[in-house]
Amino acid sequence: MEKQKLLVAKIGGNIIEDEVALQSFLENFSKIKEPKILIHGGGKSATQLAAKLGVKTEMIDGRRITSAENLDIVVMTYAGLLNKRIVSGLQKYNCNAMGLTGADANVIRAEKRPVQFIDYGYVGDVVEVNDTIIKGFLNQKITPVFCAVTHDSNGQLFNTNADTIASEIASAMSPHYEVSLFYCFELKGVLENIKDKDSVIEHINLEKYNELRDAQVIADGMLPKLQNCFEALQKKVSKVHIANADFIKDNTTKHTTLSL
Numbered sequence: 001m002e003k004q005k006l007l008v009a010k011i012g013g014n015i016i017e018d019e020v021a022l023q024s025f026l027e028n029f030s031k032i033k034e035p036k037i038l039i040h041g042g043g044k045s046a047t048q049l050a051a052k053l054g055v056k057t058e059m060i061d062g063r064r065i066t067s068a069e070n071l072d073i074v075v076m077t078y079a080g081l082l083n084k085r086i087v088s089g090l091q092k093y094n095c096n097a098m099g100l101t102g103a104d105a106n107v108i109r110a111e112k113r114p115v116q117f118i119d120y121g122y123v124g125d126v127v128e129v130n131d132t133i134i135k136g137f138l139n140q141k142i143t144p145v146f147c148a149v150t151h152d153s154n155g156q157l158f159n160t161n162a163d164t165i166a167s168e169i170a171s172a173m174s175p176h177y178e179v180s181l182f183y184c185f186e187l188k189g190v191l192e193n194i195k196d197k198d199s200v201i202e203h204i205n206l207e208k209y210n211e212l213r214d215a216q217v218i219a220d221g222m223l224p225k226l227q228n229c230f231e232a233l234q235k236k237v238s239k240v241h242i243a244n245a246d247f248i249k250d251n252t253t254k255h256t257t258l259s260l
């Protein structure tokens with residue numbers, strides 16, 4: 001029997017911080033009829049709040065070194081302000097959204113990222129996603145909206161990269177659905193030249209990714225994003241795209257499609 005389609009979309013901090021882009025994305029996302037899940041980041045907002053509070057921000061390879069103080073800031077920002085703004089924004093467009101951290105309904109369990117050369121602090125690597133609970137929400141026509149917060153089932157919250165959460169959720173749902181994963185951001189896709197906004201690389205496979213990384217064409221948050229794309233494909237997610245947030249409207253604009 002053919003599997004039902006499921007759309008998993010992720011939006012990052014540059015979209016969330018741009019009121020016009022965010023509203024447009026939420027309206028277009030709400031119009032999608034098939035079951036759908038939204039994951040949001042918001043790193044930019046957490047960095048701004050940290051600066052206001054006089055707390056230092058340090059990022060390594062697109063991941064935040066998360067001290068106890070940073071953890072409080074990210075939980076307040078992602079699970080509080082941003083998640084509730086996004087959920088109420090979707091409700092406005094008649095999408096019955098429900099905001100979640102990984103601790104809610106024990107839906108994403110994580111463990112502290114092991115210290116190798118770098119101690120990331122309270123950063124969690126995903127161990128388990130509860131696909132049955134998520135399926136239950138979808139069956140009730142509820143659209144889950146996940147922020148970048150997980151837990152260890154032992155009272156400890158963690159900061160987890162939102163791209164990783166999107167990849168893990170898409171992968172966990174793949175035995176049940178034909179999953180398409182969309183990473184939506186402010187640019188059109190992965191660019192050959194970061195200064196030329198039209199230089200979109202339309203297809204990237206693992207070989208091309210290694211070339212681009214070695215040539216330092218990709219950097220910062222794009223590094224974990226691409227790693228997460230390939231992990232999702234390896235775990236049987238059907239389609240993975242990196243595209244502008246407007247792409248969700250009609251899937252026509254030039255963008256990047258990933259393959260193994």
Ligand SMILES: Nc1ncnc2c1ncn2[C@@H]1O[C@H](COP(=O)(O)OP(=O)(O)O)[C@@H](O)[C@H]1O
Nearest residue numbers: 012013014185189190191217218219220221222
């Ligand atoms: N070759 C590239 N093409 C596109 N973006 C790139 C590239 N190299 C680095 N980047 C950076 O990666 C960023 C996307 O990652 P990230 O900041 O984590 O976005 P988001 O918060 O939307 O997930 C872009 O805004 C851009 O600054």
Ligand SMILES: CC(=O)N[C@@H](CCC(=O)OP(=O)(O)O)C(=O)O
Nearest residue numbers: 012013041042043063064161162
């Ligand atoms: C561990 C880690 O780096 N977590 C990310 C979570 C938020 C995020 O991923 O936000 P964007 O999608 O907007 O980049 C952070 O704190 O920045």
